């Protein structure tokens with residue numbers, strides 16, 4: 001598998017607001033065949049602005065990889081990789097909607113290569129959910145890239161130890177996954193206070209473990225909405241076929257109450 005870290009690596013002191021890393025030229029994007037419509041501020045936004053209605057709930061987006069994967073993907077994962085241009089155009093839309101939160105899972109190398117410079121270009125931040133055992137493995141974030149994300153103002157969260165569905169684990173396995181937060185924090189040189197459940201897998205026992213380990217916010221992939229500050233936050237998983245306009249429409253749902261109800265059922269079972 002991959003190397004584990006029990007000691008924080010030597011860090012070269014990074015300035016608080018480090019400059020954006022040099023961008024490497026984007027490789028040909030063979031993984032996004034659909035043309036991407038240009039970002040625009042759509043009708044949903046204009047209606048909301050006209051009516052003076054500020055959304056009372058954040059809209060959380062869950063991204064995965066960007067561009068061409070540099071590691072072997074898990075079954076079905078390719079659908080969740082977006083193109084470099086597609087990601088840029090989504091950020092150009094998101095910057096007009098401060099209530100849209102960006103999260104990026106799985107600690108792919110593209111977090112540093114593409115996401116960080118694009119976020120900085122647009123004046124945006126994101127939470128990066130890191131898989132501890134993937135750090136420094138091929139196609140994944142390196143230790144130094146992880147430190148650079150943190151020192152550039154990005155938040156670092158835990159996506160567990162080995163990218164396993166937490167609901168399926170016995171107690172000792174679940175505890176090992178919970179301890180990944182400390183490992184990631186040591187390597188990143190930054191606090192880790194938020195978690196994202198791998199595969200959106202959770203139940204009451206998993207949530208109890210996350211609370212015991214002091215995680216202050218937990219993200220799922222249940223879609224729907226939760227109020228600002230809620231401990232359990234649903235997310236919409238961005239897919240290869242999504243356009244900026246699609247996301248903008250989803251960000252202003254007057255009709256997503258049934259998705260919130262589904263989250264309630266999962267946390268009680």
Ligand SMILES: [Zn+2]
Pocket residue numbers: 105106159163198199
């Ligand atoms: Zn994941």
